[in-house]
Amino acid sequence: MSFNYSRIIIKIGSNVITRADGLPDAERITHLVNQIAEIKKQGIEVILVSSGAVASGRSLISVSEKSDAVAVRQLLASIGQVKLINTYSHLFGKFSILCSQVLVTKEDFRDRLHYLNMRNCLEILLQHQVIPVINENDVVSVTELMFTDNDELAGLIASMLNAQALIVLTNVDGIYTGDPKLESSSIIKEVNDAGIDFASFVSSGRSQFGRGGMITKSTIAHKVAKLGIAVHIANGTKENILTDVLANKVIHTRFTPTKKTSGKKKWLAHSENAATGVVQVNEGAKTVLISSKASSLLPVGIISIVSDFKKGEIIKIVDEHNKTIGLGLAEYGSDKARELTGQKNQKALVHYDYLYLQG
Ligand SMILES: Nc1ncnc2c1ncn2[C@@H]1O[C@H](COP(=O)(O)OP(=O)(O)O)[C@@H](O)[C@H]1O
Numbered sequence: 001m002s003f004n005y006s007r008i009i010i011k012i013g014s015n016v017i018t019r020a021d022g023l024p025d026a027e028r029i030t031h032l033v034n035q036i037a038e039i040k041k042q043g044i045e046v047i048l049v050s051s052g053a054v055a056s057g058r059s060l061i062s063v064s065e066k067s068d069a070v071a072v073r074q075l076l077a078s079i080g081q082v083k084l085i086n087t088y089s090h091l092f093g094k095f096s097i098l099c100s101q102v103l104v105t106k107e108d109f110r111d112r113l114h115y116l117n118m119r120n121c122l123e124i125l126l127q128h129q130v131i132p133v134i135n136e137n138d139v140v141s142v143t144e145l146m147f148t149d150n151d152e153l154a155g156l157i158a159s160m161l162n163a164q165a166l167i168v169l170t171n172v173d174g175i176y177t178g179d180p181k182l183e184s185s186s187i188i189k190e191v192n193d194a195g196i197d198f199a200s201f202v203s204s205g206r207s208q209f210g211r212g213g214m215i216t217k218s219t220i221a222h223k224v225a226k227l228g229i230a231v232h233i234a235n236g237t238k239e240n241i242l243t244d245v246l247a248n249k250v251i252h253t254r255f256t257p258t259k260k261t262s263g264k265k266k267w268l269a270h271s272e273n274a275a276t277g278v279v280q281v282n283e284g285a286k287t288v289l290i291s292s293k294a295s296s297l298l299p300v301g302i303i304s305i306v307s308d309f310k311k312g313e314i315i316k317i318v319d320e321h322n323k324t325i326g327l328g329l330a331e332y333g334s335d336k337a338r339e340l341t342g343q344k345n346q347k348a349l350v351h352y353d354y355l356y357l358q359g
């Protein structure tokens with residue numbers, strides 16, 4: 001049985017695009033573009049999240065090893081992104097397909113208006129049959145402003161565009177039960193909502209040119225699947241991998257999508273870093289909020305306003321043990337919330353439509 005998706009995000013990792021010597025693998029990129037063109041011909045909308053700017057830069061310039069690592073990354077990415085996008089543009093052009101360059105930073109996902117502007121841009125590209133090729137803007141994203149890696153970025157894009165699936169291509173067949181190099185390890189074919197402790201068997205090690213490693217892939221995949229989007233982690237170095245994944249013909253790891261979530265909640269799900277305020281709730285409120293019943297956060301269940309916020313800002317909701325249980329959009333500021341804390345029959349601080357609860 002093949003998967004019937006109409007909109008997919010494909011993430012191509014550094015290790016898929018890069019040869020062992022650190023230079024871009026032109027043959028592989030060509031093969032992937034050929035498959036994407038084939039998928040597009042079937043009427044499936046495709047958004048590409050592609051790493052490879054740094055690797056492409058490496059093929060164009062040599063830099064002294066003594067130079068500052070952050071500056072070198074900026075230099076390589078700045079030069080390399082031009083080559084990367086030119087490669088895609090040339091290869092897609094052979095199929096008369098237009099692609100576009102979209103470079104983003106973590107900041108672009110913070111503010112809802114900015115987020116919606118970005119979404120509108122991607123939607124109009126898709127409406128015009130263009131394949132957006134997205135990468136982090138490595139030239140301005142440094143240290144704490146960076147995404148953990150492009151897996152995190154791909155997860156955000158999948159949520160933003162209500163995609164049905166996210167396909168993450170890496171250099172192993174999927175998530176293994178242990179070190180992929182050991183014979184005793186096997187591929188986990190299906191992950192469902194039951195919740196697996198990935199950290200217990202996925203090592204934090206990364207492959208040569210990767211940034212986040214398999215741990216970020218697992219965490220992001222789990223989060224995205226819980227928002228109702230299927231996630232496939234597969235080996236991008238294998239022949240016909242994309243068409244085979246969609247035809248369900250190849251062994252890989254698939255995270256089963258669970259409940260459907262609204263666009264607003266999907267945005268909130270990825271907004272922890274943008275939260276300004278923190279609100280602590282009691283056990284009763286926690287139970288009601290995480291139950292299957294749709295409930296808003298009312299002042300009666302609030303114990304304290306831990307840090308300040310203004311109306312319309314994102315707040316983190318924590319339980320009595322300071323564990324984060326969700327994120328929401330404040331209907332009013334922290335001054336008013338403090339006045340109402342513990343009181344019955346008051347206006348909700350977070351309306352259910354603007355409340356995302358981590359499960
Ligand atoms: N349990 C595991 N299953 C699969 N891969 C693992 C596991 N533990 C660690 N890894 C490592 O994660 C690497 C893939 O992540 P990463 O280096 O970030 O790649 P990419 O560039 O594709 O994002 C694999 O090459 C593998 O060495």
Ligand SMILES: N[C@@H](CCC(=O)OP(=O)(O)O)C(=O)O
Pocket residue numbers: 012013014015050051052053054055077135136138148149150151209210211212213
């Ligand atoms: N933006 C960088 C890639 C960063 C990155 O996180 O890569 P990956 O390990 O593939 O998720 C580049 O284009 O070189």
